[in-house]
Amino acid sequence: MTAELVRGQNHPLSQVRLEIRISAGKPVVATAVLGDESGRIHGVEWVAHPGVPTLPGLEVSRQAAADHRLAVDLDAVPAAVHRVGVVLALPTGVGGPVGFGSVAAPFVAVTGLDGAEIATFTLTGLDAESAVIALELYRRQGAWKVRAVGQGYAGGLAELLTDQGLPQAHRLATEINEAVVRGLARSVPAPPPRPSDADRSRQTAASALGPDQSGSPYNSQNTPGAQGTHGAQGISGSQGTGGPYGATPSTQGTANQTGGATPSDPEPAQSASAPAVGGPIDYSHPRRQTTAPPPPPPTAPPAQPGEPARPVAGDATGWSMEERLYNQVWGMFEDLARSTAAYRSAVDFADARMEKELDQALSDPRSRIGGQGEAAREAAQAKHSRLVDQAREALDRDLGQLGAEADVVEPALPAAYARWDSPVWHAYRVPMEMPMALRLGDLHVPESEPLRIPMLVRLPLERGLWIDSGRTGSSDGLFTDAHDMRRLAMESAVAHTARLLAVHPAGEFTVHVLDPAGSAAGELSPLVRSGVLAAPPAAGAAGVAAVLGQLTERVDLVQMAVRGGVADSLPPGFDTAQQLLVVNDFPHGFDDRAVTQLRYLADEGPAVGVHLMMVADREDAAGYGPLLDPLWRGLLRLTPVADDHLADPWVGHAWTYEPALAPPGSQVLHQVLAQVAAARTNY
Numbered sequence: 001m002t003a004e005l006v007r008g009q010n011h012p013l014s015q016v017r018l019e020i021r022i023s024a025g026k027p028v029v030a031t032a033v034l035g036d037e038s039g040r041i042h043g044v045e046w047v048a049h050p051g052v053p054t055l056p057g058l059e060v061s062r063q064a065a066a067d068h069r070l071a072v073d074l075d076a077v078p079a080a081v082h083r084v085g086v087v088l089a090l091p092t093g094v095g096g097p098v099g100f101g102s103v104a105a106p107f108v109a110v111t112g113l114d115g116a117e118i119a120t121f122t123l124t125g126l127d128a129e130s131a132v133i134a135l136e137l138y139r140r141q142g143a144w145k146v147r148a149v150g151q152g153y154a155g156g157l158a159e160l161l162t163d164q165g166l167p168q169a170h171r172l173a174t175e176i177n178e179a180v181v182r183g184l185a186r187s188v189p190a191p192p193p194r195p196s197d198a199d200r201s202r203q204t205a206a207s208a209l210g211p212d213q214s215g216s217p218y219n220s221q222n223t224p225g226a227q228g229t230h231g232a233q234g235i236s237g238s239q240g241t242g243g244p245y246g247a248t249p250s251t252q253g254t255a256n257q258t259g260g261a262t263p264s265d266p267e268p269a270q271s272a273s274a275p276a277v278g279g280p281i282d283y284s285h286p287r288r289q290t291t292a293p294p295p296p297p298p299t300a301p302p303a304q305p306g307e308p309a310r311p312v313a314g315d316a317t318g319w320s321m322e323e324r325l326y327n328q329v330w331g332m333f334e335d336l337a338r339s340t341a342a343y344r345s346a347v348d349f350a351d352a353r354m355e356k357e358l359d360q361a362l363s364d365p366r367s368r369i370g371g372q373g374e375a376a377r378e379a380a381q382a383k384h385s386r387l388v389d390q391a392r393e394a395l396d397r398d399l400g401q402l403g404a405e406a407d408v409v410e411p412a413l414p415a416a417y418a419r420w421d422s423p424v425w426h427a428y429r430v431p432m433e434m435p436m437a438l439r440l441g442d443l444h445v446p447e448s449e450p451l452r453i454p455m456l457v458r459l460p461l462e463r464g465l466w467i468d469s470g471r472t473g474s475s476d477g478l479f480t481d482a483h484d485m486r487r488l489a490m491e492s493a494v495a496h497t498a499r500l501l502a503v504h505p506a507g508e509f510t511v512h513v514l515d516p517a518g519s520a521a522g523e524l525s526p527l528v529r530s531g532v533l534a535a536p537p538a539a540g541a542a543g544v545a546a547v548l549g550q551l552t553e554r555v556d557l558v559q560m561a562v563r564g565g566v567a568d569s570l571p572p573g574f575d576t577a578q579q580l581l582v583v584n585d586f587p588h589g590f591d592d593r594a595v596t597q598l599r600y601l602a603d604e605g606p607a608v609g610v611h612l613m614m615v616a617d618r619e620d621a622a623g624y625g626p627l628l629d630p631l632w633r634g635l636l637r638l639t640p641v642a643d644d645h646l647a648d649p650w651v652g653h654a655w656t657y658e659p660a661l662a663p664p665g666s667q668v669l670h671q672v673l674a675q676v677a678a679a680r681t682n683y
Helices: 155-161 169-186 319-361 372-412 423-427 484-504 521-530 542-565 592-604 619-632 667-680
Strands: 003-005 011-012 018-034 065-073 083-089 108-113 117-122 133-142 141-152 437-444 455-459 464-468 511-516 578-586 610-616 636-638 645-649 652-657
Touching: 003 011, 003 141, 018 133, 018 169, 083 155, 083 592, 108 133, 117 141, 133 155, 141 155, 155 169, 319 372, 423 667, 437 484, 464 484, 464 619, 484 511, 484 521, 484 578, 484 610, 484 652, 484 667, 511 521, 511 542, 511 619, 521 667, 542 578, 542 592, 542 610, 578 592, 592 610, 592 619, 610 619, 619 636
Parallel strands: 003 117, 464 610, 464 636, 511 578, 578 610
Antiparallel strands: 011 141, 018 065, 018 083, 018 108, 083 133, 108 117, 133 141, 437 455, 437 652, 645 652
């Protein structure tokens, strides 16, 4: 399974003979730099570039190009080499772009010789930087790993090489640029775009929505409605482009990928996707050089003529069954959103038309005498009923198809996507790799009450979670007293925590708990008894201060190490696992310093692997005033009971969220946690 890396994340390499594929929207220069244990480049002979394209174990392109393939044989690099950095730079002095912010975000893939992807990384967030260390292969305890770096330099190659300790950095940068200028006439143009599918058909293989830049369809800020005590939490993404939420679920296998030009292509030399001089910039990502593999052939019997196609699990595009199921789930979500929007629009039209016809018929007072008025009213109402019935018939047809698809998709979902009552948990084993997403609950709309769509969020989490223990305003919340709501919120938090532990490899996810008053001892007992916590739940002011201080220091250390380019120089015994802090009963037992630290962890923690799960009632924190408003807005609000609070502007209403909880009386949570604890002990 391909590891889709984010900045700072690493992944083990099972092969030593590799190919590194680079795709960009404009010609870029690809170089490879060798470094010792500290990352220092010893001399110009440690840099492979267009002027000197080969070194022991390395070969790079001889020219600037929109696409590159670098060959790497890690067994052949010198023994003194501990790091191989892949560097991308924009050509200088040829009238091209001056910063990566004005071109499509480069995409880098590490593959085996068979072409199977091992790890990928998209370099987003660049602006004026004209040179960037895309990723590095590094030796650690006798094994090789790949790390996504994405560190850019506005000063170009000269600044980058100087920062890596090369004394002749400016001279070498000049030589590289001269070599590029000499070979620029041979540069490969950016590949032309392939046509994209605007709509997803249920009768054919579904296309993935588009490149995900936000990490999750829910990784976005709240809508204005979320400013209130229990306002709707917005799920419209600010970066994605393809889904009803404005966010897109997958970065692989998308239908709007751009294909690579081959020597036999009859395309002109200039890329069709390149903007005209002075025109708008095309930010569509070139991605891979082929479209995603076709979905597997349907295994169900073919439908009879005139019948809709019979659904098949995994019929979306993707590079693995996990990704195909992920894309299929979000395709189902998009279809339900679209069908619901169409139905509501039709009903609104019918209402407006009936009102207009009644106004016209009854505008003359004389028409109200006798049976004319009543006849006009009956005719308008009959027409209204026909329109609404037609709209409902179309919606029911779509819901029937989606329901049939859900019936075959739900049993096929892997553990990370499945409900707690799924049989897949009975065959659970601690995974070797982190999945691409996690199920946090289910979504539905009033028009399709029985149909549930899994709510999947991308991993690693890019936002913290807020389990709202206050009165939610839903029908379930109105009839639940405050004590029960706090209990249900903590049970929900334990279920989410157990799932996060279950889907991560052994030793790669650490959980800390703050329970200042010890009020959640009963609800936390599954985590405590199984031994999956890093330490017993911290209680009292001293315990809270110790844990918050430890995690704050961790964030500071990792940030300094990443910014300084010495990520391997962390203190001995440093826990490199993802960290989750579960906070109960906030703000009781938290002083001003603790509140400030929590805000810091919520803002800065996710980027360096520290995540927050707050169990709190916002009204209880009202005494802090607007100080905590950014905290609530920065967290994804979940509820312990069904509640329609996830605002979706695409269909103009809120989706009802239901938490993912274990069935009453089930032992599945305890069984899964026992396996996690055993794997943690043997790690």
